[in-house]
Amino acid sequence: MAKKQSKPAKTSNYDASLDDKKKHARKIVRGLARLFPDPECALTHDSPFQLLVATILSAQCTDERVNATTPTLFKKYPTAEKLAASKQADVEKIVHPLGFFRAKATNIRKMAQTLSEQYAGEVPQTLKELVALPGVGRKTANVVLGTAFGIPSGVVVDTHVKRITNIFGFTTSKNPDIIERDLIEVLPKKEWITFSHRVILHGRATCIARRPQCTECSLLKICPRIGLKPL
Known part of the structure; x- marks a missing residue:
């Protein structure tokens, strides 16, 4: 009996129009905002x-x-x-x-x-x-x-943001500078600051590097899961 072959992981539709990329990004942003309405910087500081x-x-x-x-x-x-x-x-x-x-x-x-x-x-x-x-x-x-x-000078790209924005299909790069450029292109400027905080929280809570909890994720229907194994 032939061994059943698993479906290949999705690949990024990075050739989509800029308008389509922005629409997709807005959906992800709204989903993250529902999950983490009041994100804060994880580093403790008083000044x-x-x-x-x-x-x-x-x-x-x-x-x-x-x-x-x-x-x-x-x-x-x-x-x-x-x-x-x-x-x-x-x-x-x-x-x-x-x-x-x-x-x-x-x-x-x-x-x-x-x-x-x-x-x-x-x-x-x-x-x-x-x-x-x-x-x-x-x-x-x-x-x-x-x-x-409160100055949106750019988008912070840490290890969580680097990994998860590739999964979201916002970028195909592993280079933080290129990733930031790609994110600036698709994200509304008013979201530049909170987006990274929310992605970091999402990476710690659900989209965990070694064991992403996709079936429990409220973003599953809108997340293309680029590079992940099929469910």
Whole structure:
């Protein structure tokens, strides 16, 4: 008896018109909004400066681990001026659990020194100024501008967003810069900030990397499930 062959995984209809892509994106956005009406940044912070520090520290590290470490850091160095005056060894000791602790300690100290010297300790509110700071890339700048200041400078692309937007069919790329460009093209600008927060929450709750709970997902009817095995 011949072995029954499984259906191939869906492939992205990336040749669809831009209008069709935008319609699909709006459906996904509405579905995510119903699931997560009030999304918040997962990184604990009390100021734009603290959010900037926490986001730099979150590189290649979980938000949970960062949140477990930053209370000690922020208690000792609550402002840019205090962190700028810190000793490298002291900061390294605090951020050691986060991995790459020498580089991260160096980056946040240099960033704080730049803020103190050039911006009177305040976090600038433009993408150009933020990405010029030590340790700050476009992703970090987008997080800070969107979460701290409500400025939609772009779409944050983390590991959840990278994976799930491919599943949604919004992009076919694995490159964060290209993914962000593709998302900016199809998402309404007013959704740029909250979209990433919602996708991250969705990735943790249902669209889990190693075991996506598709049959329990309220987005199943509108999600093309690109690259996933047939149900």
